[in-house]
Amino acid sequence: MKIFGPVLIAIILISTSFAQLDLGVSLAFPREITDVCNSAGVVSGQTWFNTDLIDTLNDDTSTTIFPVSSASVHTSINGGNTWLSLIGMSNIGGTYYEDTWEANRTNAATGAVEYYISCETDSTLATECPDNSPTSFPLADNKSADLGAGDVNNLTIDHHGRTDTWNTYDIQSFRGGYDSDEFFFRVTLAGGWDDNHQDHSGWPWNWWDVWHILAIPILNNESEFRDSLFFAALICDINLLVIDLDDGLYKFWKEADPSAGGDDDPMNNYQRLGDLDFSSGPDGSNDFSIRFPISWLTDNGFGSWPNATDGFGTGCATVSVWLVGLDSVAFHITDATKAAGLYCHTHQYTIGTNSAPTLVDAVSHSINRDTTWVDFSCTYTDTDNNLPTTAQLEIDDGSRTLYNLGTPDHVYDDGSLFERSFTFRCAYEDTFRYQFLFNDGAGVVSTGWVDYLVPQDIHLILSTADWTIADTLSPMEPVVMGSADGIQISNIGNVTVDLGLAVSVPFPGWILSDHINWDTTTVYGHFNDEADPPVTFDADDIITEALTWAEGSLLGGGEHLSFCVDGANSEKLWMKFVVPRYYADFGDQTMTVQLWARTDLP
Numbered sequence: 001m002k003i004f005g006p007v008l009i010a011i012i013l014i015s016t017s018f019a020q021l022d023l024g025v026s027l028a029f030p031r032e033i034t035d036v037c038n039s040a041g042v043v044s045g046q047t048w049f050n051t052d053l054i055d056t057l058n059d060d061t062s063t064t065i066f067p068v069s070s071a072s073v074h075t076s077i078n079g080g081n082t083w084l085s086l087i088g089m090s091n092i093g094g095t096y097y098e099d100t101w102e103a104n105r106t107n108a109a110t111g112a113v114e115y116y117i118s119c120e121t122d123s124t125l126a127t128e129c130p131d132n133s134p135t136s137f138p139l140a141d142n143k144s145a146d147l148g149a150g151d152v153n154n155l156t157i158d159h160h161g162r163t164d165t166w167n168t169y170d171i172q173s174f175r176g177g178y179d180s181d182e183f184f185f186r187v188t189l190a191g192g193w194d195d196n197h198q199d200h201s202g203w204p205w206n207w208w209d210v211w212h213i214l215a216i217p218i219l220n221n222e223s224e225f226r227d228s229l230f231f232a233a234l235i236c237d238i239n240l241l242v243i244d245l246d247d248g249l250y251k252f253w254k255e256a257d258p259s260a261g262g263d264d265d266p267m268n269n270y271q272r273l274g275d276l277d278f279s280s281g282p283d284g285s286n287d288f289s290i291r292f293p294i295s296w297l298t299d300n301g302f303g304s305w306p307n308a309t310d311g312f313g314t315g316c317a318t319v320s321v322w323l324v325g326l327d328s329v330a331f332h333i334t335d336a337t338k339a340a341g342l343y344c345h346t347h348q349y350t351i352g353t354n355s356a357p358t359l360v361d362a363v364s365h366s367i368n369r370d371t372t373w374v375d376f377s378c379t380y381t382d383t384d385n386n387l388p389t390t391a392q393l394e395i396d397d398g399s400r401t402l403y404n405l406g407t408p409d410h411v412y413d414d415g416s417l418f419e420r421s422f423t424f425r426c427a428y429e430d431t432f433r434y435q436f437l438f439n440d441g442a443g444v445v446s447t448g449w450v451d452y453l454v455p456q457d458i459h460l461i462l463s464t465a466d467w468t469i470a471d472t473l474s475p476m477e478p479v480v481m482g483s484a485d486g487i488q489i490s491n492i493g494n495v496t497v498d499l500g501l502a503v504s505v506p507f508p509g510w511i512l513s514d515h516i517n518w519d520t521t522t523v524y525g526h527f528n529d530e531a532d533p534p535v536t537f538d539a540d541d542i543i544t545e546a547l548t549w550a551e552g553s554l555l556g557g558g559e560h561l562s563f564c565v566d567g568a569n570s571e572k573l574w575m576k577f578v579v580p581r582y583y584a585d586f587g588d589q590t591m592t593v594q595l596w597a598r599t600d601l602p
Contacts, residue, residue, distance in 0.1 A: 029057035029058055029124065029221060029313060029339060029341070030057070030121075030124040030125060030126040030313065030339055030340060030341030031053045031054065031055055031068060031119055031121065031124065031126045031341065032053070032054050032055070032056050032057065032126070032309065032311070032341070033051055033052075033053060033117050033118075033119065033126050033127075033128060033311075033341070033343050034051070034052045034053075034054055034309070035050070035051060035052045035410040035411055036049075036050070036051045036117055036128075036347055037049075037050055037051075037347075037385050037386065037387045037410070037411075037412065038050070038115075038347070038349055038386065038387065039386050039387050039388075039389050039440055039441030039442075040349075040354040040384070040386050040440045040441035040442035041107055041113065041349040041350055041351040041352060041353065041354065041441075042107060042351075042352075042441055042442055043107065043109055043110070043351055043352045044106070044107060044108065044109050045106070045107060045441075046104045046105070046106055046107070046441070047104060047105055047107055047113070047349065047441060048102060048103070048104045048387060048389055048441065049073050049087075049089070049102060049103045049104065049105075049115065049117075050092075050100055050101070050102050050387050050410065051071070051089070051100070051101055051117045052099050052100050052101075052410055053068050053071060053099050053100075053101055053119050053126070054099050055099075057221050066121040066122060066123050066124060067121060068091070068099075068101070068119050068120070068121055069120055069121055069122060070088070070089075070119065070120050071088075071089035071101045071117065071118065071119035071120075072086040072087060072088055072089060072103075072117070072118050072119070073086070073087040073089060073103045073105070073115055073116075073117060074086060074115060074116050074117075074118065075087065075105060075113055075114070075115045076113070076114045076115070076142075077108070077111055077112070077113055077114075079112070079114065080114050080130050080131075080142060080143070080346070081142060082142060083142060087103045087104075087105055088103060089101040089102060089103040089117075089119075090102060090103070094406070095406055096406040096407055096408045097406060100410065101119070107351045108351060109351070109352075110351055110352060111350075111351050112348055112349070112350045112351070113348060113349055113350075113351065114130075114346055114347070114348040115346065115347055115348065116128035116129065116130065116145070116345075116346040116347065118145065118146075120148075120338070123338060123339065124338050124339045124340070124341070125147060125148050125337075125338045125339070125340045125341070126340065126341035126342075126343070127145045127146070127147070127340070127341070127342060127343065128145065128343040128344075128345055128346055128347075129144065129145035129176060129177060129178060129342055129343060129344055129345070129346070130142065130143050130144065130145070130177070130346055131143070131178065131179060131344075131345075131346070132144065132177040132178060132179045132184055133179045133180070135179055135182075137184070137277075137279055137289060137291060138186060138279035138280070138287075138288070138289040139175060139177050139184045139185070139186040139279075139289040139291075141175070143177055144175040144176060144177035144184065144186060145175060145176055145177065145342060146173070146174075146175055147174045147175055147176050147314065147315075147316070147337060147340040147342065148174055148337045148338050148340065149171055149172055149173055149174065149337065150170060150171030150172070150174075150316070150317075150318070150335030150336055150337050151335075151336070151337065151338065152317075152333055152334070152335045152336045153170060153335055154332070154333060154334055154335065155167055155169060155170060155334050155335070157210065157320050157332045157334070158332075159208070159210055159320070159322050159330070159332070160208040160210075160322065164197070164210075166194075166197070166212075166320075166334065167190045167191055168189055168190060168191030168192060168193065168194060168286070169189065169190075169191075169212060169214075169318035169320070169334040169335055170189060170190035170191075170334075170335055171187065171188075171189060171316055171317075171318060171335045171336070171337060172188045172189060172190055173186070173187070173188035174186070174187055174188075174315075174316040174337050174340075176314060176340070176342045178294075178342075178344040181293060181294060181295075182291045182292065182293055182294060183218070183291065183292060183294055183297075184289060184290070184291045185216055185233065185289065185290050185291075185314075185316075186287070186288070186289040186290075187214065187216075187287075187288060187289075187290075187316060188286060188287045189286045189287070189318075190286065191286055192281075192283075192284040192285055192286050193212075193214070193235070193281060193282045193283060193284065193285055193286070193288070194212060194283070194284070195211065195212055195236055195237040195238070195283065196209055196210060196211045196212060196237065196238065197209070197210045197212075198210070208322065209239075209322060209323070210320050210321070210322045211236065211237075211238040211239075211240070211320070211321050211322065212236065212318060212319070212320050212321075212334075213234055213235065213236040213238065213245075213318070213319050213320075213321065214234070214235040214236070214282075214316070214317070214318050214319075215232050215233070215234055215235075215316070215317050215318075215319065216232060216233040216234075216290075216314060216315070216316050217230055217231065217232040217313070217314055217315055218230070218231040218232065218233070218297065218302075218312055218313075218314055219231070219312060219313035219314070220297075220302050220303045220307060220312055220313075221311065221312065221313050221341070222303065222307045222308055222309065222311075223301075223302065223303040223307075224303075225253075225301060225303075228253055228254040229251070229252070229253045229254075229301055229302075230252055230253075231249065231250065231251050231252070231273075231297055231300075231302060232249075232250050232252070233248075233249050233250075233276055233290060233292065234247065234248060234249075234250055235247050235276070235282055235290070238321065240321070240323060240329065246272075246275075247275065247276050247278075247282075248272045248273065248274060248275055248276055249272070249273045249274055249276060249292050249296055249297075250270055250271065250272050250273065251270060251271045251273055251300050251301070252269065252270045253269045253270075253301070254269065271300075273296045273300060274292065274293075274296055276290045276291070276292055277290065277291045277292065278290055306344065309343060310343050310344045310345045311341055311342060311343040311344065312341070312342055313339065313340065313341055313342075314340050314341075314342055315336065315337050315338065315339050315340050316336070316337045317333060317335065317336035317337070318333075318334045318335045318336075319331055319332070319333050319334065320332045320333075320334055349384075354384060354386070354440070354441075354442045355382070355383050355384050356440070356442070356443075356445055357380055357381060357382040357386065357388070357412075357438060357440050357445055358380075358381045358382075358445075359378055359379070359380060359381075359436055359438060359445060359446075359447050360378065360379040360381075361376070361377065361378045361379075361436050361447045361450065362376075362377045362378075363375065363376050363377070363432075363434070363450075363452045365454050365455070367457055367459075367492075367493065367494040368492075369492045369563070369565055369569075370425055370426055370563060370564045370565045370566070370569070371423050371424065371425045372423065372424045372425075372428070372429070372454065372494045373421055373422070373423055374421065374422050374423075374424070374429075374432065374452075374454065375419065375420075375421045376393055376395075376419065376420050376421070376422075376434060376436075377417060377418065377419045377420075378393070378405075378417075378418050378419075378436040378438075378447065379415045379416065379417050379418075380407075380412060380415070380416050380417075380418060380438055381412065381413070381414070381415040381416070382412045382413060382440055383413055384413070384440075385411065385412050385413040386412065386440040386441060386442075387410070387412060387440070387441075388412070388438045388439060388440055389439050389440065389441045390437060390438060390439035390444065391404065391405040391406070391407075391418055391437075391438055392404055392405060392436070392437045392438075393405055393418075393420050393434060393435075393436055393437075394434065394435050394436075394437060395422075395432060395433070395434045396432075396433040396434070396449070397429060397431070397432055397433070402437075403420055405418040405419070405420055405436075406418070407419075418436075425564070426562075426563075426564035426566060426567065428454075428456075428494055428495050428496070428563075429454060430453060430454050430456070431451065431452070431453050431454070432451070432452045432454070433449055433450070433451050433452075434449070434450055434452065435447050435448055435449045435450060454494070456493075456494065456495045456599055457493045457494045457495065458493045458495065458497055458597050458598075458599065459491070459492050459493035459494075460489055460490065460491055460492070460493070460497075460595070460597055461489075461490050461492055462487055462488065462489055462490075462595070463487055463488035463489075464487055465487075467481060467485055467487070467575060473579045474579065475579055475580065475581050475582060475583075476516055476578060476579055476580075476581055477578070477579045478576060478577075478578045478579075479576065479577055479578075479579070480533055480537075480574075480575075480576045481533050481574050481575050481576070482533070483531060483532050483533070485533075486531075486533065486572040486573065486574055487572070487573040488570055488571075488572060489527075489561075489570060489571045489572070489573055489595065490569055490570045491561045491562065491563045491569045491570070491597075492563065492569075493563050494563055495563060495599045495600070496560055496561060496562050496563060496599070496600040497561050497563075497597040497598060497599060497600055498549055498550065498551060498558060498559050498560065498561070498597065498598050498600055499527060499549075499550045499555075499558030499559075499561060499571065499595065499596065499597055500547050500548055500549040500550060500555075500558070500595075500596035500597070500598070501525045501543045501547070501548055501550070501555060501573075501593060501594065501595060501596065502543065502544070502545060502546060502547040502548065502593070502594045502596065503523055503543050503544065503545055503591060503592065503593055503594070504545065504592050504593075504594050510580060510583065510589070512543075512544055512545060514539065514542050516578050516579075516580060516581050517580070517581055518580065518581055518582050518583075519580050519582065519583050520580050520581070521577055521578055521579065521580050522542060522577065522578045523542070523543045523575070523576075523577045523591065523593070524537040524541040524542055524543065524575060524576040524577065525541055525543045525555055525573060525574070525575050525593065526541045526555060526556040526573075526574045526575075526576075527550050527555055527556045527557045527558035527571045527572065527573055527574075528556050528557060528571070528572055528574070529568070529570075529571065529572060530572060531572075533574040533576075534556070534574060537576045540553045540554050540555065540556075541554075541555055541556060541576075543555075543593065547594075547596055549596075549598070557571070558571055559600070560600050561597075561600075573595070575593070577591070
């Protein structure tokens with residue numbers, strides 16, 4: 001006969017309340033409660049709560065299959081002795097806040113407020129939890145967290161050719177708790193717990209036993225072995241011929257490498273770690289608590305505790321098992337809670353105490369052809385980790401406008417960056433006046449007005465920088481660019497410009513002039529938008545060593561060259577020169593023409 005034992009029950013529990021098919025495929029783990037924070041504890045005013053309820057333990061489709069259906073804040077104003085009515089939370093939504101939930105409460109004039117967060121999906125539950133210190137056993141409601149009730153309620157069992165209904169296995173309440181050394185659970189059933197039902201009156205032909213097991217898994221979701229190792233507290237007294245199981249904490253695992261001789265079937269790999277401590281019963285009891293040392297887990301591969309999130313996965317199920325012949329087992333899940341995540345911590349704030357946040361602002365710009373980007377940023381730091389109830393940027397560029405800001409970083413005690421970018425297309429905005437306005441709930445903190453001058457960026461690109469003439473030239477021969485020689489000039493800066501030309505360092509032995517003579521040449525330049533060079537170049541197109549701006553009739557144009565691609569952001573430069581009448585030197589000659597640009601300002 002194959003040994004099923006407690007591992008079978010644990011797998012049954014996992015496959016139902018944790019929506020797993022086996023230990024290697026996790027399909028529905030609870031949401032992770034992260035980045036819990038509040039705004040300042042204002043005297044007789046409102047305090048806001050925020051938390052991110054993220055899905056990090058499931059595959060990519062789980063967020064659409066199991067969205068958060070509700071979230072709540074649990075608050076206490078007497079150190080956790082009693083807890084007030086739940087405060088419902090709502091999803092903020094929008095960029096950076098898709099998984100962020102919020103709520104608020106009105107404070108008294110003095111005192112401290114302790115609080116924790118819980119949330120549910122259709123299939124899971126996650127909650128933070130008060131510290132059970134000093135230790136309360138049986139586990140008290142005010143020192144534990146509600147982990148839900150059974151929602152299977154499949155209490156009618158068909159077995160051995162008969163049908164029985166055992167309402168005693170209806171899970172009406174399941175709670176969890178912790179202290180520095182132990183984990184605690186409390187289970188409330190509809191009737192007294194019974195480990196088994198039997199009828200031996202018809203021995204040997206009408207003999208039957210139905211064993212019942214209450215299972216509570218404990219899973220370290222942060223462990224690298226979470227898909228091959230888990231633990232469970234089992235409440236049972238079961239004898240399946242060759243197996244004798246008692247109440248206790250059990251460890252189950254899969255061997256990593258079957259090819260090396262290991263056994264990857266967890267049904268063959270389990271170990272009882274020790275006895276559970278009961279508050280009463282549990283036989284015949286419908287309300288009992290259990291506890292066991294955390295060290296039993298950490299000493300047997302569970303991982304370190306506390307882990308990064310102070311959290312672990314759990315749940316509760318009641319299962320009935322019976323033999324079918326001598327070599328197989330049938331089972332029936334009578335009830336099971338949702339898969340639960342228990343986070344072992346709470347939060348608190350003191351009314352009337354607060355440290356003001358600090359702000360560090362910055363601004364920068366970039367350009368690309370026809371658009372100027374101006375990037376504003378502010379680092380908000382609050383040593384109390386108070387969330388900002390207001391995060392705004394105000395800009396005065398002739399009119400004053402307020403913009404709400406967001407951030408993906410919802411931890412504020414080490415600095416959180418808020419950013420906003422603006423684009424200006426086909427326009428040049430040269431000066432901005434801005435200020436950042438934040439409020440941690442206790443009052444507005446501002447950078448004050450800051451003036452920012454956007455630097456003027458003159459940036460031209462040329463289709464080519466060379467005009468090569470390969471022919472041997474004769475004295476007084478004019479040479480004009482052909483249609484393919486024109487140099488395309490494009491303005492990709494962020495300001496409109498005027499263009500100008502000059503000839504620098506004339507080649508040795510040649511002199512620039514407005515007429516041809518001994519060792520003397522004339523150079524012309526002309527701007528236009530045409531596909532062909534001008535038919536004629538005249539005196540207004542002559543270039544000298546002195547810079548000439550293309551304005552009025554000079555050089556054909558080149559004024560107000562826009563940086564917008566939809567406007568006149570390009571010009572063609574055409575050139576002509578005339579060979580001197582006589583020249584002493586001959587061979588290759590090179591002339592350098594400078595292209596100048598200036599901002600088009602009044």
